[in-house]
Amino acid sequence: MPWLKDPVRPKSGRPKLKALGLAVAVAVAGLFFLSGCWSAKEINERVFLAAAGVDPAPPPERVEVTYQLIRPAAVTPAGRSGRGGSSEEKGVWVISNTAPTILEASRRAALETGRKIFWGQLQVLVVGEEVARQGLQPYLDVLGRIRESRHLAWLVVAKGSPAKDILKAESPLEKIPARTIDEQLKAAPVSSLAMPTTLHDFWRTLACAAPCGPVAAGVELVKDSEGKPRVRLAGTAVFRGDRMAGWLDEKETRGLLWVHGKVKSGIITVKLPGREDGEVALLITRAGVERQPLLEKGRPRIAIRITAEGNLWEQAMAENLITPEGFTRLEEEAARAIRQEVLSALAKAREYKSDIFGFGRAFYRHHPREWPAMKPYWEEEIFPQLPVTVEVTVRLRQGGMLSAPIRRR
Amino acid sequence: MWLPWTKYRRPPRDKVTPRLLWHRSLEGNLKSIREELGHPYDLVIREFQLGSGQTRPAAAAWINGLADEAAIDQHILRPLMFEAGNAAGPGELADHALSLGGLETTGDLRQVATALLAGVTVILVHGAARAYLASTPGWPTRALAEPPSEVALRGPRQGFVEDIRVNTTLLRRYLRTPDLRLDSMTIGQRTRTPVIIAYIAGVVNPRIVEEVKARLGRIQIDGILSDNYLEELIRDAPYSPFPTIGNTERPDVVAAGLLEGQVAIFTDGSPFVLRVPTLFLQFFQTPEDYYLNYQVATLGRWLRLAGLTVALTLPSIYVAVTTFHPEMIPPQLLITIAAAREGVPFPMVIEALIMEFAFEALREAGLRMPRALGQAMSIVGALILGQAAIDAGIVSAPTVVIVAGTAIASFLLTHPDIVAVSRLIRFPLLLLAGTLGLLGVMAGLILMHLHMLSLRSFGVPYLSPLAPLNLSQARDTLALWPLWSKTARPDMFTWQKSRRQAPGNRPGPPKKRRRI
Numbered sequence A: 001m002p003w004l005k006d007p008v009r010p011k012s013g014r015p016k017l018k019a020l021g022l023a024v025a026v027a028v029a030g031l032f033f034l035s036g037c038w039s040a041k042e043i044n045e046r047v048f049l050a051a052a053g054v055d056p057a058p059p060p061e062r063v064e065v066t067y068q069l070i071r072p073a074a075v076t077p078a079g080r081s082g083r084g085g086s087s088e089e090k091g092v093w094v095i096s097n098t099a100p101t102i103l104e105a106s107r108r109a110a111l112e113t114g115r116k117i118f119w120g121q122l123q124v125l126v127v128g129e130e131v132a133r134q135g136l137q138p139y140l141d142v143l144g145r146i147r148e149s150r151h152l153a154w155l156v157v158a159k160g161s162p163a164k165d166i167l168k169a170e171s172p173l174e175k176i177p178a179r180t181i182d183e184q185l186k187a188a189p190v191s192s193l194a195m196p197t198t199l200h201d202f203w204r205t206l207a208c209a210a211p212c213g214p215v216a217a218g219v220e221l222v223k224d225s226e227g228k229p230r231v232r233l234a235g236t237a238v239f240r241g242d243r244m245a246g247w248l249d250e251k252e253t254r255g256l257l258w259v260h261g262k263v264k265s266g267i268i269t270v271k272l273p274g275r276e277d278g279e280v281a282l283l284i285t286r287a288g289v290e291r292q293p294l295l296e297k298g299r300p301r302i303a304i305r306i307t308a309e310g311n312l313w314e315q316a317m318a319e320n321l322i323t324p325e326g327f328t329r330l331e332e333e334a335a336r337a338i339r340q341e342v343l344s345a346l347a348k349a350r351e352y353k354s355d356i357f358g359f360g361r362a363f364y365r366h367h368p369r370e371w372p373a374m375k376p377y378w379e380e381e382i383f384p385q386l387p388v389t390v391e392v393t394v395r396l397r398q399g400g401m402l403s404a405p406i407r408r409r
Numbered sequence B: 001m002w003l004p005w006t007k008y009r010r011p012p013r014d015k016v017t018p019r020l021l022w023h024r025s026l027e028g029n030l031k032s033i034r035e036e037l038g039h040p041y042d043l044v045i046r047e048f049q050l051g052s053g054q055t056r057p058a059a060a061a062w063i064n065g066l067a068d069e070a071a072i073d074q075h076i077l078r079p080l081m082f083e084a085g086n087a088a089g090p091g092e093l094a095d096h097a098l099s100l101g102g103l104e105t106t107g108d109l110r111q112v113a114t115a116l117l118a119g120v121t122v123i124l125v126h127g128a129a130r131a132y133l134a135s136t137p138g139w140p141t142r143a144l145a146e147p148p149s150e151v152a153l154r155g156p157r158q159g160f161v162e163d164i165r166v167n168t169t170l171l172r173r174y175l176r177t178p179d180l181r182l183d184s185m186t187i188g189q190r191t192r193t194p195v196i197i198a199y200i201a202g203v204v205n206p207r208i209v210e211e212v213k214a215r216l217g218r219i220q221i222d223g224i225l226s227d228n229y230l231e232e233l234i235r236d237a238p239y240s241p242f243p244t245i246g247n248t249e250r251p252d253v254v255a256a257g258l259l260e261g262q263v264a265i266f267t268d269g270s271p272f273v274l275r276v277p278t279l280f281l282q283f284f285q286t287p288e289d290y291y292l293n294y295q296v297a298t299l300g301r302w303l304r305l306a307g308l309t310v311a312l313t314l315p316s317i318y319v320a321v322t323t324f325h326p327e328m329i330p331p332q333l334l335i336t337i338a339a340a341r342e343g344v345p346f347p348m349v350i351e352a353l354i355m356e357f358a359f360e361a362l363r364e365a366g367l368r369m370p371r372a373l374g375q376a377m378s379i380v381g382a383l384i385l386g387q388a389a390i391d392a393g394i395v396s397a398p399t400v401v402i403v404a405g406t407a408i409a410s411f412l413l414t415h416p417d418i419v420a421v422s423r424l425i426r427f428p429l430l431l432l433a434g435t436l437g438l439l440g441v442m443a444g445l446i447l448m449h450l451h452m453l454s455l456r457s458f459g460v461p462y463l464s465p466l467a468p469l470n471l472s473q474a475r476d477t478l479a480l481w482p483l484w485s486k487t488a489r490p491d492m493f494t495w496q497k498s499r500r501q502a503p504g505n506r507p508g509p510p511k512k513r514r515r516i
Helices: A015-034 A102-108 A129-134 A137-145 A163-168 A177-186 A199-206 A250-260 A324-352 A359-366 A371-385 B026-037 B069-083 B090-096 B109-117 B164-174 B206-217 B227-234 B251-259 B280-284 B294-324 B331-341 B348-368 B371-391 B397-411 B416-436 B438-454 B471-478
Strands: A046-056 A063-070 A092-099 A116-118 A124-128 A154-158 A215-223 A229-240 A243-248 A267-271 A279-296 A299-315 A388-396 B043-049 B057-063 B103-106 B120-125 B131-135 B180-187 B193-200 B246-248 B263-267 B273-276
Touching: A046 A129, A046 A163, A046 A177, A046 B331, A063 A102, A063 A163, A092 A102, A092 A163, A102 A137, A124 A129, A124 A163, A124 A177, A129 A154, A129 A229, A129 A243, A137 A199, A154 A163, A154 A177, A154 A199, A163 A215, A163 A229, A177 A229, A229 A250, A229 A324, A243 A250, A243 A324, A250 A279, A250 A299, A250 A324, A267 A324, A279 A324, A279 A359, A299 A324, A299 A359, A324 A371, A324 A388, A359 A371, B026 B043, B026 B057, B026 B109, B026 B120, B043 B069, B057 B069, B057 B109, B069 B120, B069 B131, B103 B109, B109 B120, B109 B131, B164 B180, B164 B193, B164 B251, B164 B263, B180 B206, B193 B206, B193 B251, B206 B227, B206 B263, B227 B263, B227 B273, B246 B251, B251 B263, B251 B273, B280 B294, B280 B416, B294 B348, B294 B397, B294 B416, B294 B438, B331 B397, B348 B371, B348 B397, B348 B416, B371 B397, B397 B416, B416 B438
Parallel strands: A046 A116, A046 A124, A124 A154, A154 A215, A299 A388
Antiparallel strands: A046 A063, A063 A092, A215 A229, A229 A243, A267 A279, A279 A299, B043 B057, B057 B120, B103 B131, B120 B131, B180 B193, B193 B263, B246 B273, B263 B273
């Protein structure tokens, strides 16, 4: 084994290759030190915005922005984070400032907060009714542009009070009031009396091929039993373009939801004909809609067919309605009630000249060749006089866990 | 491996000049043996007279401890001293007196010396120029035990030991076919370590066997002390953190591998047997996969794959998302993290690095420290690092949870080589996450995948059957299927289609009702 006695071979490798390797190593090391953690920001250098409010401000400033900022330590239950907040501490800090633009206001707020406001967790955007009636486009523009913005934030319109007051109201259930609005909107299908709308929904309707009418949920302040202001959902704001035109009440809102096929559940209360007492509550379990845009000799017409399924879940009378005849009577009454809701929503939409149902889009899709001729006159002339037929079919399935009312025999 | 551009030339091998000693006299021969070995203290030389009533001097020599003295007594000394007949000349001893299986003769002094060191007893007779080499190995070996590194609840409980003879025997007990080939080599000029290459002729791809032999044949080194010496000298990618050679302590695993066309390399002195070629996904198999219900085994395999993913990326994704992309975290969770981080003095990357370092330190210490200190260590680890560090506000609780989650995921990885990969790659990914966010994490993962795609193990692409995709075999690797459904032998190693069982092995009631 003579090779065992050989002198150790000098380290090999081309000098050029070695230099190259060294250069690559230095470059890679530099990556870590010189990048300066580009666009990195520690969580505790940021303050998270739960909800923002937009109100008008007198010139030269244009907007007053209200921020509902999360105070994490106060929100996390005591004991979990060690230093956790006491239950009396407020979970949010509400501040507002004015500026010509929202972006400038947001950056200017750092003078007060000491941390950069982070918009990426925005849950609710509240716009004051005054701003909404002026037109939302100039106020929402920034939220479409900045990378941080969350397009799935709820868009709500403050009814009868500035957005600032809505954000100031506290919630007894949640330490972050914005989360209460979020929960209220998520629970809307329980009654189907409010229409949750995100920024994304609003923009999509605003930019639709036909002149569509965007909507947004409304919120208002009510006093609770202790006299404190609380936030509550209140109908739907109807827009014509980006300008708010008026309100729909709760029943009208459901009329709108029926036409969109967005009713998931809810209660229809009916009275039997010829009886003053005895309301019957029907729980809707399933609903569907079919919309047919028709052109008859060049005249547009829309046929709407709504089908709903439900159960009898409450009745304020002793008569047993769980009979074929009883159910038929109830079905007819329920269909009439639903039809009434739809017609009242339609009447309001016509009054505001805003096609919130998307009928124009239906014509655009089904009759693309005829649509361009209709388009310029759609909102002003055609939609307000469009013949609409509403046909409702209701089917009741069962009467809950009773086969007959519990009563004296 | 010499680098191709160096001018180093391999020196010529020295010419072996056999030293054909051999004095006519016994004394002379014994002297040369002693000198050849350097007068070792453990060389035993027993001189005696051949046959009863004869006066022909003879001697037996062996190394104390390497040879089985009971066998020497019974099969060498006794017959030679008492039973070797008068007529028995030196050349006839083998036929008439030595009742041993392994017996050779030689005239080469060098060979005599090597044989003595392998446990052979050397018998010399006065007046003969040849020596008998009687195989009487008898060194202490460890008892067969279940290998602690690969435990199977259900399955054989035998593991390899340090003695290569025992190990090949264990393999033979599984594969009773004459096609099992055990080709031997000796590697290491000073250790002269026996190495055995095992494969099944007719199953294996002969080109892989050739390649294994060629790579082993190239090795010039003074000593081979364990299987890892060989592994490092014959690896495909010597700089890669990814293992391209598998190892196992279980004979059943080796047998299963040989049946699929792998080649096994036994090294004397090591209970680990190398298996080549070995692919990435094979490091996620356990022996139990094939002894348990295939559905349970599939679940286990997926868990281990998920474990690797989590162990590699969880800390870096956490750091990247919290410092660069907080909009991706659900609001509730974000608030919890933010609350926990109020007042923590370090950036998130540093915090994660501190905790990862602490965990790795504990793990490393736990492996090496005496067992008696283990309890003290776990108290320090759990109390001081976990609770106290959070209470003192040095690290935040979510980071501890993330590091603990990473640790749990890495416990899923059964193979130490893969655990090493997850540890080696986790830290660069963490740095990338801290500097470039998710962009950095993705860049790091893409680089890792490119590297894995460039690897081969003895000619087989490392990520096969996933890349290049072989659907029928990817099906077998990602999930386990009932034994009866696997009629084809995987062709990743054999490079040709072959069958391992007849179709129709699926159990079930007979199709036609038999008449009684």
